[in-house]
Amino acid sequence: MTESTLTTTTHRPAKSSFWKAIAAVAWKDLAAELRSRELLSAMLVFSLLVILIFNFALELDIATRRSVTSGVLWSTFAFAGTLGLNRSMAIEKDRGCLDGLLLAPVDRSAIYFGKVISNLAFMLIVEAIVLPIYSVLYNTNLFQPGLLLVILLGSVGYVAVGTLLASMAVQTRTRDVLLPILLFPVVVPVLIAAVKASGGYLTGAPMTDILPWLNLLIAYDVIFTAIAFMVFDYVVEE
Amino acid sequence: MIEVKKLVKRFGLKTVLRGVDFKVQPGEFVALLGPNGAGKTTFLRILASLSRPSMGIVDIAGYSLPKQAAAVRARLGVVSHLPLVYDDLTAEENLTFYGRMYGIENASARITEVLEMVGLEARRRDLVRTFSRGMQQRLAIGRAVLHDPDVVLFDEPYTGLDQDASSMLDDVLQTVAGQGRTVVMTSHDLARAENLATRFDILSRGVIAASSTREGLGNGNLLTFYKQALAG
Known part of the structure; x- marks a missing residue:
């Protein structure tokens, strides 16, 4: 044991900036996941299994495949996302690290936004791997700018609500069961809008049909991010 | 450094803390002792701003909880049985x-x-x-x-440690406390608390049942004081 030569006045914390705290939380999650790959591998294996099962279950002609693609894709993303959200908050809770985060002298919404960024990154990574595999299996071109935009907006809405509800569910003993029960009713609007908008792009529907769904996605993202920003402090406090 | 007045904490119908009064001077090392379920961890979580009091006043380093929680957290370090x-x-x-x-x-x-x-x-x-x-x-x-931090809270820091690890932790705790910090530690280990702390408070049934400085223990040891406090 080394004897300490610490001084008691030289390392007073400056007020940590909101943005630096967000970046710190996101960096921490990404660095830890880069090592363990627990969360990404679970989400990825689950996603690949789902699209594989659907591929064999739905032996359809090309036209019908296009019409079901958006539903299959968003079912896959939604269930895989739940796995990731649960795991992301469980890591914080099991080792008491959530308390460690809450003890920091920063606005607690910075913790929320940091977690949203890392959860969104995990979800987008999984989607980036799933999309080309899906394209090959279903013989459908998914790399359309409009569709990619819908996937981004849908994922933002899903993660914005999911991170907030996962923070709530993780405080309970039945967190694995509770999160989907809490989450899916709340994200129904975002999933419906995402499925409709994705389907519109895939079937070549006119922009006037797609635009209302895109607007709904954007409105949902903004409203629920704002709500989460306001209530996160109360959700995580005992 | 720490001033708590008439602190009450309820979880639903259950009242865990029933009007705790607690004051710690700068540089003091207070061991907060008590049986399981006495409310030690709840009390420390309130001091750490992790839980809101139902009633009462909590001031740390001149800042009030929960209103000035961020200012309190900047001056506070917390060690629990989880790392x-x-x-x-x-x-x-x-x-x-x-x-x-x-x-x-x-x-x-x-x-x-x-x-x-x-x-x-x-x-x-x-x-x-x-x-x-x-x-x-x-x-x-x-x-x-x-x-x-000016104040460090330790919640059962010895939980799950073997003898060697506990001895090393003793050294670290003494170093932390020796730098002029105010320390509040909950523990079931009376012998360790007796070696480290300068004051001993017994929390029982949601209130501070007894308090004594090291000198105040007189000829009796901490175990006797502890038993008397719980019996009273």
Whole structure:
């Protein structure tokens, strides 16, 4: 044991900036996941299994495949996302690290936004791997700018609500069961809008049909991010 | 440094703290003792701003909880029986992360200083998952004092530690307390508390049942004082 030569006045914390705290939380999650790959591998294996099962279950002609693609894709993303959200908050809770985060002298919404960024990154990574595999299996071109935009907006809405509800569910003993029960009713609007908008792009529907769904996605993202920003402090406090 | 008046905490219909009055002077080392379920952890969580009081006044370092919680948290370090560090990060990465959360300038020099204090300088680049329970607890103390807090709260810091690890933790605790910090520690280990603390408060049935300084114990030992407080 080394004897300490610490001084008691030289390392007073400056007020940590909101943005630096967000970046710190996101960096921490990404660095830890880069090592363990627990969360990404679970989400990825689950996603690949789902699209594989659907591929064999739905032996359809090309036209019908296009019409079901958006539903299959968003079912896959939604269930895989739940796995990731649960795991992301469980890591914080099991080792008491959530308390460690809450003890920091920063606005607690910075913790929320940091977690949203890392959860969104995990979800987008999984989607980036799933999309080309899906394209090959279903013989459908998914790399359309409009569709990619819908996937981004849908994922933002899903993660914005999911991170907030996962923070709530993780405080309970039945967190694995509770999160989907809490989450899916709340994200129904975002999933419906995402499925409709994705389907519109895939079937070549006119922009006037797609635009209302895109607007709904954007409105949902903004409203629920704002709500989460306001209530996160109360959700995580005992 | 810490002033608590008529603190009440309820969980639904259950009242855990029933009007606790508690005052700690700067530099004091207070051992908060009591049986299981007495409310020690709840009390410490309120001091740490992790839980809101139902009623009462809590002031720490001149700031009031829960209104000025961020200012209190900047002056507070907390060590619990859980390490509050990430398994998949190294010791250095964990402290770097917490340094960013606390807005510590010149963090790398401070991290080296803290790792030396807790005896983990040689393992700074090792993943925390490879650490023993005792090493993790020492890192947890490093995390808690990284931002040089005025007040450090220890909640059952010896839980799950073997004799050697506990002895090493004694050294670290004495170092932390020896730097003029105010320390409040909950513990079931009366012998350790007797060696470390300068004051002993017994929390029983949601109130401070007895309080004594080391000198105030007189010829009797802490165990006798503790038993009398619980019996009364």
